[in-house]
Amino acid sequence: ATVEEGFECRILLREQGACGEGTYLIEDGDTSIAMTISDCEGVPDAYEGATPAVEGSVTFDVLDAGDTPGNFTGKPLATRIAGTIDVADATGVVLGGAFDVTYEVIAGDAEESACALDR
Numbered sequence: 001a002t003v004e005e006g007f008e009c010r011i012l013l014r015e016q017g018a019c020g021e022g023t024y025l026i027e028d029g030d031t032s033i034a035m036t037i038s039d040c041e042g043v044p045d046a047y048e049g050a051t052p053a054v055e056g057s058v059t060f061d062v063l064d065a066g067d068t069p070g071n072f073t074g075k076p077l078a079t080r081i082a083g084t085i086d087v088a089d090a091t092g093v094v095l096g097g098a099f100d101v102t103y104e105v106i107a108g109d110a111e112e113s114a115c116a117l118d119r
Helices: none
Strands: 010-016 022-025 032-038 049-064 076-089 094-106
Touching: 032 076, 049 094
Parallel strands: none
Antiparallel strands: 010 032, 022 049, 032 049, 049 076, 076 094
């Protein structure tokens, strides 16, 4: 793993197939999570890179893009997601823990729903 000064551990989770609060199981085939791990101290280079989760779950306790009416097409839309994740890939790499992220995305349509966004 790279431990040079200036590098930061980065874990990117790209989730598809989940819309709304609740628990989504990877095993059901409707939800998928791609994990990308890079520059994490203590993580061997062999485990860094992109890999799909093959088992586990993600729970969204909060999935909120606000309730302000109007058309947000092409405009920043404040979004918050929070919950827990517990997933593993086919090689046995396990990621787990709580997350709480607030960010702004450029809305792709007029829906005031986090489910309409590419997260």
